[in-house]
Amino acid sequence: MTDQLQRFLFDDFEIRGEIAQAHTTFEECVSNHDYPVEVANTIGELLIATSLLTATLKFKGKIAVQIQGDGPLSMAVINANQNLEVRGTARYQGDTTGLSFAELIGKGNLMITITPDNGERYQGIVALEKDTLAACLEDYFVQSEQLATKISLFADSTSTPVQAAGLLIQTLPAHSESHEEDFAHVCALASTIKAEEIYTLQNDDLLFRLYHQEKVRLFEAQPISFVCGCSKERCLSSLASLDEEEIKDILEEQDSIDMRCEYCATTYSFKEQDLQILLTPANQKH
Ligand SMILES: [Zn+2]
Secondary structure, three states: OEEEEEEEEEEOOOEEEEEEEEEHHHHHHHHOOOOOOOHHHHHHHHHHHHHHHHHOOOOEEEOOOOOEEOEEEEEEEEEEEOOOOOEHHHHEEEOOOOHHHHHHHHOOEEEEEEOOOOOOOOOEEEOOOOOOHHHHHHHHHHHHHHHOOOHHHHHHHHHOOOEEEEEEEEOOOOOOOHHHHHHHHHHHHHHHOOHHHHHHOOHHHHHHHOOOOOEEEEEEEOOEEEOOOHHHHHHHHHOOOOOOOHHHHHHHHHOEEEOOOOOOOOOEEEEEHHHHHHHHOOHOOO
């Protein structure tokens, strides 16, 4: 089983699609975190949603898809780039047992920030007003891209191994008037998909099961992988923003300053000798 995103196109309809599976990447996002099931599953869905979005919005650079709300899950974010290298984290408080997506988030927003390697940063925001993340994303596409879109997201953090997958069906930007009926037809079939099928079937088998009466062209798959990108050097440079006295105070109380990456849970430990570079006043460096 591989983590991948695969696009497809209908020969006879003005409709495109994508299928994503990211079981191992989901595992790497949630392992070592002790997230409650409801929070972990939301991260899984957000991971798939981000992968589907990344393949849809053509850009070279970085994307962050973030949920913010006043409910128990105050923040969840997935960062990705155009190569589908992703990482994610979440902040929550209180008991989340049995809460639905809408109850977890409360009143909140979905923010999509694209930072291209070359060009201006772009941010799109949509209020989270539907019962599921998938329905909220469909709103985003209608509002920001004026493209009818159907999204199905599946995540199960209780299975061994954990599983996450999703399907996107989208109308092509230029389409004829008879198109609406075709789109409704393709979406009706897409909604019959079962979690077990999308988790385990090969994509050509999955598409045959859904659309055996249609001509569907499947393109080459693109891998999805977990890449954090944190390092001891990056932690050290973030410590540099602390006041020198503050660093000295902490070191007086404990042997080292420990920093835990909130994405991959790696802990970086800095002893006094590692921090000398930050402790030497600039005017004595010569
Ligand atoms: Zn990390």
